[in-house]
Amino acid sequence: MxxxxxxxxxxxxxGTPFKAKEGTDHTKAKPSSxxxxxxxxxxxxxxxxxxxxxxxxxxxxxxxxxxxxxxxxxxxxxxxxxxxxxxxxxxxxxxxxxxxxxxxxxxxxxxxxxxxxxxxxxxxxxxxxxxxxxxxxxxxxxxxxxxxxxxxxxxxxxxxxxxxxxxxxxxxxxxxxNGEAGDSKSQLFMSISSYHSGDDYLTWLEMASEAGNCVAHCNLAQAIATYDPARAYHLYQLAALQGDYGAMKRLTDVEFDRFR
Known part of the structure; x- marks a missing residue:
């Protein structure tokens, strides 16, 4: 123990401690781009x-x-x-x-x-x-x-x-x-952080899913399942192929019986 x-x-x-410049104002201390x-x-x-x-x-x-x-x-x-x-x-x-x-x-x-x-x-x-x-x-x-x-x-x-x-x-x-440059993890981050922003949420989620992000597959499937169950089923399949247990369970739901 x-x-x-x-x-x-x-x-x-x-890791190495961050060293601030002398007299640095905390309101100005943004990491460099x-x-x-x-x-x-x-x-x-x-x-x-x-x-x-x-x-x-x-x-x-x-x-x-x-x-x-x-x-x-x-x-x-x-x-x-x-x-x-x-x-x-x-x-x-x-x-x-x-x-x-x-x-x-x-x-x-x-x-x-x-x-x-x-x-x-x-x-x-x-x-x-x-x-x-x-x-x-x-x-x-x-x-x-x-x-x-x-x-x-x-x-x-x-x-x-x-x-x-x-x-x-x-x-x-x-x-x-990073998300605009194609990083799927950043696209997923932006989708989650934009959850209450309507279209931004789905836009970032679509980008992350298209890039092959497993979590994005599941999140997007959940978001569209009520109006596009066929695509949701396909997205869960993609996530399941990447080993996602939650997606595997969703694929057994009765609502997806017609696609099997």
Missing amino acids: LKEVNSAYSALTD GRSDPPAIEDFLSVLELPPQEKMRLHLSQTLQLEQFLRAYNSRNWPDYFHVGKFVAVIDDSFGMSGETGIAFTDALIGFNDAETGCHDYGYDRGFNGGFEAHGLSISRMGDHCIDLANFSEHGVRAIVSTINLFLESLRDWHRS
């Missing part, structure tokens, strides 16, 4: 400007202690449908600096956790969609409450929200550019 814990913790320090890797949340957090007593509550992976990591991770009930990913940072809002409450960041999602309302998780592939909002010491998204921060000033909360939003907007821009 100890070996597994140490192995998981050692993954936190993998043309970088081969997607924007990383830790790059943005590393230049987050906070008052000294609040800055000490920001722990990037290189400065996060093992005990803090374990408490931050175990205090959150990560949902099964999220890919949690690699733990990269914690904004610690606990009174004992334990990491149990506050905001946890992985390379796949943001996990909010406070003592009053519990956990609220947000996967990056859900897109920008206007981003998060700061209301005094509270953070919300699209009207949904995420967290009340007890150990940060209103200025600090606004800076945190601004940094998160800048990252999400940059990530969306990066995927849009």
